[in-house]
Amino acid sequence: MNEAQKKKQNEILRNAEEVIARGPYKADWDSLAEHPVPQWYRDAKFGIFIHWGVYSVPAFGSEWYPRNMYLQGSPEYEHHRKTYGNQKIFGYKDFIPMFRAEKFDAEKWLDLFEEAGARYIMPVAEHHDGFQMYASGLSEWNAAKKGPCRDVIGELKQAAEKRNIVFTVSDHRAEHCWFFSGGTKFDSDVRDPANADFYDDQTKCSCDLDSSQDILSSGAPEEHLKNWLARICEIVDKYHPKAIYFDWWIQNISFKPYLKKFAAFYYNRAAEWGQEVTIDYKFDAFPLRSAVFDVERGQMSSVNPLPWQTDTAIAENSWGYTDGNKFKNPVGIVEDLVDIVSKNGCLLLNVGPRSDGTFTEEDSHVLREIGRWMKINGEGIYGTKFWKVYGEGPTKVPDGSFTDTERTPYTSEDIRFTCKGATLYAFVMKYPENGKVTIRTLGRFTDFGSEVPVKDMCCINGSPLKFRKDENGMHIEGPKMKTDYPVCFRITLL
Secondary structure (H helix, E strand, O other), X not given: OOHHHHHHHHHHHHHHHHHHHHOOOOOOHHHHXXXXXXXXXXXXXXXXXXXXXXXXXXXXXXXXXXHHOOOOOOXXXXXXXXXXXXXXXXXXHHHHHHOOOOOOOHHHHHHHHHHHOOOEEEEEEEOOOOOEOOOOOOOOOEOOOOOOOOOHHHHXXXXXXXXXXXXXXXXXXXXXXXHOHHHHOOOOHHHOHHHHHHHOOOOOOOOOOOHHHOOOOOOOOHHHHHHHHHHHHXXXXXXXXXXXXXXXXXXXXXXXHHHHHHHHHHHHHHHHHOOOOEEEEOOOOOOOOOOEEEEEOOEOOOOXXXXXXXXXXXXXXXXXXXXXXXXXXXXXXXXXXHHXXXXXXXXXXXXXXXXXXXXXXXXHHHHHHHHHHHHHHHHHOOOOEOOOOOEEOOOOOOEEOOOOOOOOOOOOOOEEEEEEOOEEEEEEOOOOOOOEEEEHHHOOOOOOOOXXXXXXXXXXXXXXXXXXXXXXXXXXXXXXXXXXXXXXXEEEEO
């Protein structure tokens, strides 16, 4: 960091303290727990996550290529040496000129996201690699000055707001202080003092991937924490994102004072601007109610009365683009969306563009298929709330992170509910071809102590439904059809 950047950092940090001092929210958990979850977030239900950066150039392994290429013996280490040469001669920084983004078109991206039915987008502003995808006064290593030489975040914000799609960002810089630590163990460009302004001094944080799980030790050095806070405050003031997502290492105990300062700054800034904002976090980085809890590549097994989010990816093996991505079926993603919304959650679905700024056919196909389903069924998703029960049926979704590929197939007995006013939406997760469905929760005898009063019902696409009730449930005769996607019934209650 040069003198001008140090001066800028100090200026940002002083300004943050002033915003905290004059605002309604203080830098303590009791005050921050009073901050409400925005209504736009409660209503949106579906957003697009975007992992795009320098790591899309090697397109090997995953977006953790920049770390793993310096871990001796790893597949990425061997691939790098075979393809690009010794890490001392060709290090991660040398991919930056190759990251040209020559076909990047924010308008086309947003056209696709709008077609998918997304109500908010969340590009990664900075990943663990330390390369900022926005114009920054705190580092020369950003997309406005190197690589694409474009303010990617600024262009996406402008395109999103044209379409009334809420603009948000994610920040993953916390891990940067140890992310390249493998490069300190052999003669690589990470050890060259001439590159310290990009890689930072990786010897100042003793943390590695194993010890990083211990939140009470191996903390980040103070200079990293101050720089982290300044960078994220700079993003807030420059781009006014309506939500900020933090990746996992911010739960480390060393970050706690800085998390409180940032949240107070962000919430107070939003109050000054008359905006509704929130923060997404993992594990126990924030106390309940002070921000929105996020489950990575997983879900909840039951309703959470507090709004929450799942972030997962179209690709099973990576968040960023690689030549070997394994793509999910759009049917499974729609099923996850329905289950998540029935439990008071939102789905943030990730795509990983190629380094030139284009999407794969598989990514585009999945998004368009979701969009086709949402055009018909979105009424039962957007702006809905959870009902008395999230659903019924034999299929149970496991609770917790990294379970998104551990799914038991749904059956015609699996139903998920959402509601809006006097309207109840019942999603049949695996629609039977004969159209005969039984919803036990809506029968004459229920766990609620009284029968749920139903006035009438139809398919959400308008097809009429016949139904009768007995002690075993509500028996419905729907249209005969074959579909792999969930089918939604609109039920009007008395």
